[in-house]
Amino acid sequence: MANSSQSVIQDVNSVYYIHPSENPTVSLVSEKFNGDNYADWKKGMILAFSMKNKLVFIDGSLTKPDSGDPMFNAWERCNNMVISYLLRSMDNTLSKSVMFFATAEEIWKDLEDRYSIISGPQFYSLQQSLNQISQGNTSVSEFFTKIKGMWDQISAARPIPVCTCNGCSCNLIKNFFKSQQDERLIHFLMKLDNRYAAVRTNFLMMNPLPTISATYNLLVQDERKKEVSEVYKQHSAMVFLAADEKKMDHLGQHKQQFTGNTSRFLYRRNTTMYCDHCKMPGHTMDRCYKIHGYPPKYGYGKGGKNKRIAAVVYGDKDTDEEDQNTTHLTKAQYDQFVNFMKQNK
Template sequence: MMLTLSTNNKLGFIDGFIHVPAPNAVEYKFWERCNDLVISWLLLNLEESIVKSVLFMRTAREIWLDLEERFGYASIAQVYSLEQQLAEITQGQDSVSEFFTKIKTLWDGVNDVSHLSHCTCNACTYNLTQRLQQKQQEHGVLQFMMKLSDTFAAVRGNVLMMQHLPNIAQTYRLFAQEERHKELSNITSQTEAMAFVADRRRFPNQSQDQRNYFKSNVSATQNRFNNSGVNAKRGTKPNYFCTHCKISGHSVERCFKIHGYPPGFQARQDKKFAALSQSSQNDF
């Protein structure tokens, strides 16, 4: 209401700055018209039960003083209600901006009904008012961070590690930036997930094809490994041979033709050992 009166240059009608002119004065008609205009604004902003109690007052100044006398004070019940709301308020599902608006509204209400003490001397050397305002700012910062959700625990810890706490506006910007960063991260994650789902819909058998491909590769590798083991058993010829009988598989130090056959030796029935046996009998 004060803003409306101020923007229309009508505050003088309620604060007593504009006095009532004499009825026979030239400006009385102009004052009377402006006074009636201010009264209409006041009545439109009052409840019906209150309007009846000030309806017959003649000046806007009289109405304003009557309303100020009845309602222009802060009761303990109002302070209690505001403090209770501050104690119970939490962020919940609200954004940082929405929650800050709610808690700041309660702070302004408390400050309005219980004014901050201040020093009235002109030569104060203790800066009492400044210190009280700083304490009030620190209390607001701590209260704001306590009411936020646990998703901001990291930022809260960083703020508490500071040597001097930032003011309320700076603290709000820190948490608002962190919230914006989390939103961008979630958008990026959702975009990647949607792209993955789109690929799965476009190639529904891709995973099965990949499994078949890996199975075939594993089978081929196992077959090559098994074949190489069989060939190793059945084997490739050793790279050493006897210089006496020119037969591979043993050295000259272990050649039977030179050192003799062991007792009970039975030669294998193949061409190599048959020729070896025959040559051995001819030599002896």
């Protein structure tokens, strides 16, 4: 008999099996039970005990063996482990109120009797929170998670009635569930931000109305599309701004160059020198090309388009250098030279 009980304890499929990694000093749920979150806490604990194959110790389906039974010690060890998990998953104040129960079933039943039935004020508070909720600046995913949590709490407080008729063919439960889902879908669309007004109108025009899951999926896709479009617009704006700045820098360089050339031209034009022969400022008669001739590089005449009429009007550097290497004649010297050539001829 001892060998038989030992094999049951070591069997991983047995409810009496305890894995070496079990640590009853930790909490099985992320949020401990504080008296207000019983529905969420209960769901998490059921999942945890189901994974550990220990649900039979809280629902009463495995009765306590007699003290002379070979499995008594194994049952008691598993029962104490489940009790430890329950106490560690509650606030200190609540854990002290159930600490002296002998079995995990008794603790579970006491909590169920105290917190499973939602009172009128609690149900009113849930409905009020549901009506006041709105999306605001949160994403569709965050908003849907929040509102669905409230729906689940209301469903736990007021579950859908179940038909007990034998051979029922009216589909009352199915129709009632569809009506509840349509109502929640309308409420969900009402609480969406105004940026989803167009998408909301498309959903409301559908007949029959889509499911909540399908609506959520389409809204998430629309949200991602808007995010991609916004990123593209920002990128385009940055590229345009960079191109505009580059253009402005280019114009600034031309402006500086134009300003420099204009200043040089104005300096030459504002000089006090004046030619009495060609009646143009910027030079005198002893440097006038109309008297002394145009240099070949100035292109005066055919093909030259008459680019320059008199000397140093535009203040070119080449003109100054040319003037420094040129010997100029006065009018008296020029007349003397002409008379000399006529006599020799």
